[in-house]
Amino acid sequence: MTKTAILILAAGNSTRMGEIKQLLPYGNSTLLQHAIRHAKNSIAEQVFCVLGARSTRIQKSITEAIVFIQNKNWQDGLSSSIACGVENIQLMDFDSILVMLADQPKTDTAYLNLLIETSVKHTNKCVASDYGTKNGVPAVFPKAYFKELINLKGDRGAKILLNATDETVIALDAQDKLQDIDTPEDYARLLKK
Template sequence: MSRISAAACTAVLLAAGKGTRFDAEGRQQKLLAFLPSGNRVAAQSASLYCSIFARVIAVVRPEQQELIALFAQAGCEIVLCAGAEHGMGHSLAAGVAAAADSASVMIALADMPFVQQATLQLLAQAAQGESCVVQPVFQKQGGHPVRFPAALYPQLMALEGDQGAKALLRSFPLLQVPVTDAGVVQDIDFPADLQAAGSQNDNSKFP
């Protein structure tokens, strides 16, 4: 399987959140938790995206040394975002700025490791060359990852605090792609999600 070129689409893996819903006391980083397959959440997500995209950028906080090493080993470029503690907007802006030479960016969440390869291929290739946002939809529910065209980079790079990109989905042409992949709506917020999600969508083939 040939990978999506960096010029066409770069994957930006957001991994700088604190995951307080997973462990309010901050003792356990959810991205380092083990899935039923034996893979760490972050490792499985990184390997998945690196198998499809020639360029994958992981956005992390500077102090996340174990995550940095894990993503680097998987083949990701690392972007350190010191302002990530102020909200996802900072992480998203930093990742897009690093990928500004690509025609589009696939914004992905590192705590969603069950998206399937075929889904990523479909989203990366849908409406190529057109200036629209591409989002997967599973059973009428919008999911992730979401592909943004270069025309929206200025707005994305201007995000800060808790601002996400949802407003752009309402104000810019949006192509919603129906998929049968439950992984696009399965994130890991709580310890129980490690088991629940894995029982439906298993990417254990990724190291």
């Protein structure tokens, strides 16, 4: 049986939003709480969340039982959060890690399960979300990629790994699941739907 962990990235400073994005109201909770619930309802064995900027305030707002990982280098960008999270999780006995963002509220449990189920059938490949012109997260990385993830640098995340050859990456049609909430305009559009 393949064991998958979910790693939610929520360490950013929300500069473009102008307020703490993770705590923005959405549904009957917040953007981060919403992401955590969908992750916890999935078939993954355990859910982890990387925090950085304003971590104490954000952590206090979460009512779900979840493992938080502190990224002291969150200013170094998305890659540092992935590296920090994977470095902590690799010490446990997981076969793969699904990396997702806290600010993609349309990413639901069914889609997370589809990613995990696909990775179980293709244990040596990354399973990414197809953005049309490129692949990105949410994505599942098998254990063979953990070292590369820990060595990531900059704010590009795992794009290089996810846009390699078809032999190493399976890209799933994410349909409308990938709307990022980065600006007040993005948030306003989300609430109108």
